[in-house]
Amino acid sequence: MELRDRAKQMKLDSMELAAKTSEERNNALALIADALIAAKEEILAANEADMKAAEEAGIAAPVLKRLRFDENKLNDVVSGVRELIKLKDPLGKVELKRELDEGLILVRETCPIGVIGVIFESRPDAMVQISTLCLKSGNCAILKGGSEALNTNRILFETIHNTAVKAGMPDNCMLQIEAREDIGKLLECHEAIDLLIPRGSNAFVQYIMNNTKIPVMGHADGICHIYVDKAADINKAVKIVTDAKTQYVAVCNAVENLLVHKDIAADFMPALKAEFDKRNVELRGTEAIRNIVDCVPATDEDFETEYLDYILSAKTVNDINEAITHINKYGSHHTDAIMTEDAETAAYFMQLVDSAGVYQNCSTRFADGFRYGFGAEVGVSTGKLHARGPVGLDGLVTYKYKMFGNGHIVADYASGVRKFNFKDLM
């Protein structure tokens, strides 16, 4: 069957999955965790084959590292599945209950989105995490993993899918696609797929966003800023900028651009430079910065670049408004922080910066679903609709309105025979 037809059938079957109870979905997840452990030998052997093929193909070391799926990683993802079971069911949550008139009750209740397409990177962990997140939230999933992980993903998917079906989930609850050319077909399934979540490189996510009518959740860029206000505590600011830059550079919530108030730059920059030199971080500065510390000249392009590396570009600003305007213009609306001891200044910054996360005196690296206490994370959204910032299970649900009447008709309200008498019941 063609992918498009399979996706359409999945859309129809998605309501069957949506109707499964919390107990049924959690029971399937528990059996999946056990089945993954039971399939350990096969999974590790499949990963050995993928690793061997990747090494022979001369794949880069960082990709090889992400591709490796050993016993520790298996145990980690299985623990993840067991934690997921404990998370509160995101479905069936009553968000509104209102009597519109005598005997006419309106209820707004959360339900799954339907069919979600996820395209992810070469980490086999992602296959387990994403398929189980979708199952927990009652969504059907079409999964496309990185081609380097073909063998590992295949056995992981088979184990998860077979177990889910044995546990009573519909056969069409999840579908794996493997061929790269199927991505193009997937992007055309706007009648059947409700949401696409692409994970991977900036260019890849951008490509997906530009080539489908399906709503896309995710982020392409992650150009995060820290603004060091004139009322900053210099020690705190040095510590935080260093953490945001160096704690893990290859991630979207690492800081890329630094804006420093001109009145504090002469004190702050040398302190930061000293810390950066210890850690081999390259500082790129505008002329005003280079008048204070010795560093590489920063070009305009630097301020539009997501380095994902031990590089930080810095410029001075005359006041907080210049900082805010710069962030709103050059940033990616992901996460931006102000370093200041002045609460009013912080409030002003947080109000006017147009980003999913606006922080005072803490590292941009906190922008993450686990650190926000969401348990599982789907990804980070820099879009403003549906879900913004780190997205947990709540981002995988929508709602429907249920209305219970007893013969109620609109004509009676139009004619004035009856009147609405709104009364919230919760």
Place this chain on the structure above:
Amino acid sequence: MELRDRAKQMKLDSMELAAKTSEERNNALALIADALIAAKEEILAANEADMKAAEEAGIAAPVLKRLRFDENKLNDVVSGVRELIKLKDPLGKVELKRELDEGLILVRETCPIGVIGVIFESRPDAMVQISTLCLKSGNCAILKGGSEALNTNRILFETIHNTAVKAGMPDNCMLQIEAREDIGKLLECHEAIDLLIPRGSNAFVQYIMNNTKIPVMGHADGICHIYVDKAADINKAVKIVTDAKTQYVAVCNAVENLLVHKDIAADFMPALKAEFDKRNVELRGTEAIRNIVDCVPATDEDFETEYLDYILSAKTVNDINEAITHINKYGSHHTDAIMTEDAETAAYFMQLVDSAGVYQNCSTRFADGFRYGFGAEVGVSTGKLHARGPVGLDGLVTYKYKMFGNGHIVADYASGVRKFNFKDLM
């Protein structure tokens, strides 16, 4: 300045509007209400000119009716603005407040979406309603009204915009576009516009959805169903189907397709037919229906058609599952109802039908923001992301995460020096 550049500037200025307090926005709305009344003579004269031009151009009577903007209509929209002021501020609502660790506080707070583009029909009332809804929710608006209402819309926009600016709103809080070719330019402003709301014909909304990268909120089709279960109360069902079909035919929440359980069809259909005959409603039926009552044969195409007219197509089904499958396949996921006295059957239907509204024993015509008690309505969304069903002010907001720290860095949590200690503060 080109529309694209103006939209980009509006995006930057949108944060200034977002920072206005509830009092400031409501004050602007109060002044706008007064200014509209004060500009009465000019507004009515402009509408006279539009009406005259439309009549000369031979515009159809229903369009002329919608185009007319007399003193009564002006008073109605001004009352609407005054009601809007009383509605609770959708901004600054704290949705989550959590201590992640000592001194590290995460707050999730509602805020405006940013820049919203609205393309609407020839009713001049829409200009007032939409511009004030956007202002109330702190969003900048780019407004394109129907070309027939050019003069009326121009004076309405000028009055509203000038008053808003005098009341302290940024000059770029709203922008009117008039030329039809500007719609094409608008659709290309995906860097600046966060959301598009097209209102109008099915074909027009579909065109917008297919020709922009900007997220679109709205509905193209409105193919609503009523399923008459074998456990239906026939009197109630006749009354409700009649209301849903005839109370106002030219709307998206009118019923278009009727599904009748085979066991009740012989009793139900004649009763419905008698009522329809009184009201000159054309019934189109499948063979099984025509074996019971005399009516026009229904084709497959009928079940995919939004009539917006005094026509209803009907078919029998063998059981509730056939009804559900039909609705999920042919419906537009708008609003679908079951007529049944059996609560379990109703629950099953409501669970499995994939629509924004699922009703028991009441008319589909209730699917409307005012009737849901939302006060103002932006429109009805058949999309599943962000907002679904009738959309009130809440559909015009998003949220941001604010985090307050005191030097907190991620390295301390990664190394285990500190541990997260999630505690909800609300």
